Structure formats: C-alpha cells, structure tokens
Amino acid sequence: RVNEEQGEVLKTERQGEDAALEYERASADEVLARERQARRRALAALLALERDRTDETLRSERERADRAINSRDEFLAIVSHDLRNLLGGMAMSAASLLSVQGTEATRDQVVREAQRIQRYTGRMNRLVDDLLDVVSMEAGQLSLVRRREETAELLRETLEVFQPLATAKGVSLHSELKAGSLLARCDHERILQVLANVVGNAVKFTPAGGSIDILIEPVEREVQFSIIDTGKGIEPEQLDIVFERFWQVVKPARAGVGLGLYLSKCIVEAHRGKLWATSEHGKGSTFVFTLPAASDNDSATNCEPPIG
Ligand SMILES: Nc1ncnc2c1ncn2[C@@H]1O[C@H](COP(=O)(O)OP(=O)(O)OP(=O)(O)O)[C@@H](O)[C@H]1O
Ligand SMILES: [Mg+2]
Secondary structure: OHHHHHHHHHHHHHHHHHHHHHHHHHHHHHHHHHHHHHHHHHHHHHHHHHHHHHHHHHHHHHHHHHHHHHHHHHHHHHHHHHHHHHHHHHHHHHHHHHHOOOOOOOHHHHHHHHHHHHHHHHHHHHHHHHHHHHHHHHOOOEOOEEEEEEHHHHHHHHHHHHHHHHHHHOOEEEEEEOOOOOEEEEOHHHHHHHHHHHHHHHHHOOOOOOEEEEEEEEEOOEEEEEEEEOOOOOOHHHOOHHHOOOOOOOOOOOOOOOOHHHHHHHHHHHOOOOEEEEEEOOOEEEEEEEEEEOOOOOOOEEEOOOEO
C-alpha cells in the first residue's frame, strides 16, 4: 500500500514536472520565435536601407559617368574646333605673307602676321601641354619637385606676366605679401602654372575698370594665396563644378577649353593644399589656395613620387 501511495506521488510529481517542462519549452519557443521575428524585421529594415543607399550610390555614379562622357565628347569637339581655328589663322597669315612677297608691302604687315603666327603657336602649345598634363595626372604620373620657395618670387614672376595684360585691359592689379618673407614648400613651375591660371582667369573675367587683388598670408602652418576680382562672379551652384574638367560657365564666350581650374586643383591637392572659390554673383569672385609652409629644417629639395 505504501508502495502504491509512493507510486502515486511519484506519478503526480512527474506529471507536474512534465507540465512545467512543457510550459517552459513552449514559452522558450515563443521567446525564440519573437526574437527571430524581431531579428527578421530589423534585417529587413537594414536591407531596405542598404538597398536605398546602393541605389543612391549607383544613381549618382551613373550621373557622374554620363556627365563625364558628355563633357568628354563636348571636349573633343571643342579641342578639335580650337586647333582647327588656330591652324586656320596661321594658314591665313602665311598666305598673306606670301601675297606680299615681291610687292611694296610694308614691314609692319610682315611683323603683324609673324606675331599672329607666334601667338597662335603659343596657344596651341598651351592646349597640348594642358592635355598632356591631364593625361599624366590621370595616369598618376605627374611628379613634383618640392623645394623651399620664397612666395615673393612666385608673386614677382606672376606679376611680370599679368601686370601688362591687366593694364592693357584697363583692370588694376594689386598685390600684398603679409609678411617680410614667406616660404612655401612647393614645386616652383607647377605653382606658377596654378597662379597663371587663377590670375589669368581673373584678368579674363574682369571687365575694364575692375580690379584684382592678390594676397599672400600665413594661416596656421600654411601659406594662403587669395585672388580677389571684381568681375562678373560665379553663381553659387557653379562654385564647385568650375573645378571639373572642361567645365565653362559661358560656352559661347569661350576663351580656353576649361582645363585650367581642374589642373590647378589637382596640382594644389598634390601638395596637400586646398583650392576653393567663393563668389557673390555680379560682384566678383575670390579663389583661394593653400600650400604647406616650409620650415627652416626642411631639406632644400626633395623629389616626390608621382601623384595618384
Ligand atoms: N575669376 C572668375 N570669374 C568668373 N568666372 C570664372 C573665374 N574663373 C573661372 N571662372 C569660370 O570657370 C570656368 C572654368 O575655368 P577654367 O580656368 O577651368 O577654364 P577656362 O579659363 O575657361 O579655360 P582654360 O583655363 O582651359 O584656358 C571658366 O570658363 C569661367 O566660366
Ligand atoms: Mg583658365
């Protein structure tokens, strides 16, 4: 009897345990299911977010590619058109030189035609140099020779070229070096190329009666160059794209192919500097670039590997 009673107790206990176990398993299953569902929901949200992001990236990549293709096609058209114009001009000068041969042609006319040929060959040379620079830059093969450079000397060489051009156009050109001596660590020729383009643009886009200021000053551990003009300015939405290859705001008034600022930005960035523009449309533009300042312990010269 005792055994029977014990058996009953055991049975009831086991049933109780079984029920408890079943309940635990059921609630564990439920927790698991809930967790799994939450995880699935989170993953779905994440996937949607990822997909949106990928779509967005693909879309902007596609737009960039389209823009590059369009500007490349347009560029080829522009370059061939420019080259043909320059060649046409030279052919005309040559023809007129031939026609005056043996006549009483004045010496002035011969000089004029010869100068025209020189001007056109100069422009063709610059066009070809710019194209070759773009090719080497994009192949990561443009090397810099960085030295300690006196910025006053860079300024002097720039003014030597642009002062007469500005004066001839009726634009006043001033400069200010806000320190007795300011050394930058840079490639002399390449920075002259940047200055020539930015100052050249300022002269090109500032009408007679306007003015251009070139300011050089130390800013933290850099040397900052500002070129401020009172020209027609640039619209806010075009402030970034003027640095793109072949970009020109006003196509019909073209004088150049739109490579200058793109090359200048590549060169400044290869020096670990920055080049940017600010402008109030109608009131002029300011182009600013920075270069690392040179310290006294800098070695005089050092050749850098090609930039990428
Ligand atoms: N100082 C400025 N004022 C107004 N617009 C400017 C100025 N500088 C540049 N721009 C605009 O940015 C465009 C791109 O300049 P960028 O120097 O790259 O080309 P470009 O001068 O037209 O041709 P290139 O330099 O190849 O001879 C110019 O065509 C012009 O529309
Ligand atoms: Mg230019």
